[in-house]
Every structure is written in structure tokens, then in C-alpha cells.
Amino acid sequence: MQISELQISQVNKQIKALIKAGSFYGRKLEDAGIQSVSSQEDFEKLPFSEKNDLREAYPLGLMTAPEEDIVRIHSSSGTTGLPVIIPYTAKDVEDWAVMFARCYETAGITNKDRIQITPGYGLWTAGIGFQAGAEKLGAMVIPMGPGNTDKQLQMMTDMKSTVICATSSYALLLAEEIEKRGIKDKICLKKGVIGSERWGEKMRQRIRDELGIELYDIYGLTEVYGPGIGINCSYETGMHYWDDYLYIEIVDPVTLKPVPDGELGEIVITTLVKEGAPLIRYRTHDLSRIIPGICPCGSRFPRLDIIMGRTDDMMKIKGVNVFPSQIEEILREFPEVSSEYQIRISHLDGRDTMRLYVETNGRVDFLDLAKRIAGTVKSRIGFTPLVKVVELGLLPRSEKKSKRVIDERYE
Numbered sequence: 052m053q054i055s056e057l058q059i060s061q062v063n064k065q066i067k068a069l070i071k072a073g074s075f076y077g078r079k080l081e082d083a084g085i086q087s088v089s090s091q092e093d094f095e096k097l098p099f100s101e102k103n104d105l106r107e108a109y110p111l112g113l114m115t116a117p118e119e120d121i122v123r124i125h126s127s128s129g130t131t132g133l134p135v136i137i138p139y140t141a142k143d144v145e146d147w148a149v150m151f152a153r154c155y156e157t158a159g160i161t162n163k164d165r166i167q168i169t170p171g172y173g174l175w176t177a178g179i180g181f182q183a184g185a186e187k188l189g190a191m192v193i194p195m196g197p198g199n200t201d202k203q204l205q206m207m208t209d210m211k212s213t214v215i216c217a218t219s220s221y222a223l224l225l226a227e228e229i230e231k232r233g234i235k236d237k238i239c240l241k242k243g244v245i246g247s248e249r250w251g252e253k254m255r256q257r258i259r260d261e262l263g264i265e266l267y268d269i270y271g272l273t274e275v276y277g278p279g280i281g282i283n284c285s286y287e288t289g290m291h292y293w294d295d296y297l298y299i300e301i302v303d304p305v306t307l308k309p310v311p312d313g314e315l316g317e318i319v320i321t322t323l324v325k326e327g328a329p330l331i332r333y334r335t336h337d338l339s340r341i342i343p344g345i346c347p348c349g350s351r352f353p354r355l356d357i358i359m360g361r362t363d364d365m366m367k368i369k370g371v372n373v374f375p376s377q378i379e380e381i382l383r384e385f386p387e388v389s390s391e392y393q394i395r396i397s398h399l400d401g402r403d404t405m406r407l408y409v410e411t412n413g414r415v416d417f418l419d420l421a422k423r424i425a426g427t428v429k430s431r432i433g434f435t436p437l438v439k440v441v442e443l444g445l446l447p448r449s450e451k452k453s454k455r456v457i458d459e460r461y462e
């Protein structure tokens with residue numbers, strides 16, 4: 052995605068503020084001797100920022116606006132070490148609500164909807180973001196927070212909630228409870244806004260079928276406002292994101308060079324108007340691609356594909372970056388294979404190879420199936436795996452996705 056003149060001038064303002072505040076990124080820029088950018092080429096020379104940089108700034112090292120302008124902090128929970136603290140000015144809080152309201156609108160939600168919010172409230176950005184956006188839209192908020200399924204269902208029926216905001220796993224739990232209790236006819240839900248962790252098509256289908264609702268993936272991360280920076284529209288052709296607030300690049304996670312639109316890589320985000328803690332070229336480690344062209348809905352906002360996984364899952368085969376989710380996506384198109392598969396990567400004669408094990412029943416021509424799967428991988432991803440078809444039940448069963456990929460190169 053080409054950076055626009057306006058975006059470049061916005062980036063320059065962010066750069067100026069970061070240098071003035073002497074934050075870690077301001078110092079990075081000074082070390083690199085950069086005070087402004089004037090082209091795409093310049094922009095792509097700017098250093099990246101990483102979660103570790105943010106962690107090292109704990110507690111308030113990211114603060115870029117004067118303290119009297121900071122009205123709130125949020126924090127992303129680190130699984131290891133220190134959390135990241137993100138300061139927000141009043142304008143940041145307002146901008147976030149505007150973006151979030153736009154998400155609801157993109158999902159066709161209006162001020163006549165009743166929005167039940169189940170993500171948590173507190174230090175992290177979930178519940179409060181859903182709420183601020185809904186209030187900006189003018190909808191009625193039912194601010195439940197997580198858990199207490201009895202109460203959730205009581206409010207959902209009595210208040211006639213029309214929209215549920217939840218994680219995919221909690222939406223599924225609610226769907227199952229509704230089914231179990233036989234109260235589906237008392238539920239008025241029409242839409243679900245689901246935090247876009249990676250979730251399978253199977254889960255999506257179950258929630259959609261059991262609740263009879265439309266589902267919308269909402270994208271975001273605490274470091275960059277929070278959830279609400281993008282969402283899919285009813286055409287389900289990827290998530291529109293708000294390029295008046297953010298500039299998004301997709302880069303090859305190994306070379307860190309931007310890839311052409313349409314190609315898979317790591318999402319890198321630059322904030323354009325953030326005051327409390329601007330971020331330049333922030334590596335999210337989320338994998339997706341920019342979807343080229345205009346959405347059938349007519350929106351001018353560009354689109355990101357749904358999140359395909361994390362860069363940590365990436366494999367490089369014969370010079371091509373591959374993610375388990377891409378293989379999974381292709382296998383889903385073959386109804387004759389089971390949901391179990393195994394990927395083995397090895398190094399043979401100086402080249403990386405992939406062996407792909409899939410299961411099917413005895414009524415299928417194994418050789419022909421293997422050939423068709425290998426052909427699809429070749430045409431879709433760009434290399435030919437060695438596909439081995441085995442009998443149903445032969446592959447180990449595991450809940451964990453990671454167990455499906457075995458990298459023998461480093462054993």
C-alpha cells in the first residue's frame with residue numbers, strides 16, 4: 052500500500068514529537084540521523100519498533116505528550132517480564148471511540164441496537180473500547196464484562212440484546228448454553244462482534260448456526276489503541292482498516308522488506324495521529340495480507356485479510372514463506388481428507404522439503420489425491436510438497452496446533 056502525501060506529513064509530526072520527548076524511538080531516530088521523511092523510500096528506511104522496546108520503556112517511557120495531557124493508561128499483559136504501558140491523551144481516547152464506532156457501522160450496527168459487551172474491563176483495552184465505540188454510535192450498552200453465564204443469558208433475554216461482543220470461545224460457550232437450555236426463541240441477537248484472535252472456520256460455523264447471527268471479526272492490539280482499528284463488512288472480503296489513523300505495511304518477517312499487496316507477511320503499523328504514545332513501524336507479529344482492489348461494499352477503506360497466524364509459526368521452504376494456516380486452508384477444500392494432518396520439514400541434499408501427511412478413508416485413490424493436493428499447494432503457495440495420504444486414524448490426535456508441525460531441520 053503506497054503511503055500518501057498526507058500520511059507522510061502526519062508521520063513527520065509523529066517523528067517530531069517522538070524526538071522531542073526523547074523516547075526510545077526518538078533516540079533511535081537521532082542515532083540514525085533521521086529528522087523527517089519525504090517519500091515511500093525514506094519511510095521504508097525508518098527503524099522498526101518491537102514489543103521489547105515498549106517493555107523496556109516501563110513504566111512511562113513511552114509517554115510522548117506532556118503529563119498534564121495524559122488522561123488514561125492501558126496495559127498489555129506480557130506473558131514474560133514487564134507489561135507494556137500505553138498512555139492515552141483525551142484525543143487518543145476520542146479517536147479510538149470514533150474508529151470503534153466506525154467498526155460497528157461497518158458491521159451494519161446502528162443506534163437502535165442493544166450491545167452486550169462481554170470482554171473484560173480494566174487495565175487492558177477490551178471492554179472499555181467496545182463500550183466507548185457503542186456510546187459514540189448512540190447504541191444502548193449492556194456492560195457485562197466476562198463470565199457469569201446465568202446473568203449473561205438473563206440480561207440477553209430480558210434486555211433483548213441484538214449484538215454480542217465476545218471472544219470466539221466465549222461466544223461458542225454462550226451458543227452451547229442457549230442450545231442446552233432451549234431458550235433460542237427468547238434470544239434477539241442478530242450480530243456478533245468477535246475479537247479477532249485466530250479461530251477456525253468450524254468454530255465460526257457453529258457459532259453462526261447455533262445463534263443464527265452474522266459474525267464480524269474486529270482487529271486491534273493494545274499497543275495501537277486497542278480493538279477497533281479494523282473489521283470486516285457484510286461481504287466478508289477481509290477487514291477494512293482505518294488508514295486515516297494508521298498506515299499499515301505488510302513485510303516479509305525474515306528480510307523485513309515490504310511485500311506487494313496481496314502477499315502474505317507480517318502486519319507492521321504506524322500510527323498517524325496518536326499523541327500519548329505514537330508508534331512508528333511497529334511489528335505486530337500478526338500474519339495477514341493486504342487485499343488489493345475495492346470491496347464490493349464500495350468502502351474506500353483498504354482491507355486486511357483475517358489474521359492467518361503469528362510469524363513465530365512461519366516456515367521457509369525452498370525460499371518461500373509458508374504458514375501452517377495456508378496448508379490448513381488448502382486441505383479444507385478437500386472434503387475427502389479428515390481434519391487431522393501433519394507437516395514435517397526436513398533438510399535434504401541442501402534443500403528444505405515439506406512432507407505433508409493427510410488422512411482419508413479407503414474409498415479414495417490415494418495417489419491421485421496426493422497429486423491433487425500437491426498441485427494445489429504448488430499453484431497457491433509456490434512449491435511442491437511431498438504429500439503422503441494415510442488411512443483414517445493413523446495420525447496422532449492432538450488439541451495443539453503446534454504438534455502438527457514437526458521441523459526436523461533443527462533436531
Ligand SMILES: [Zn+2]
Pocket residue numbers: 283284285286291346347348349350
Ligand atoms: Zn466492504
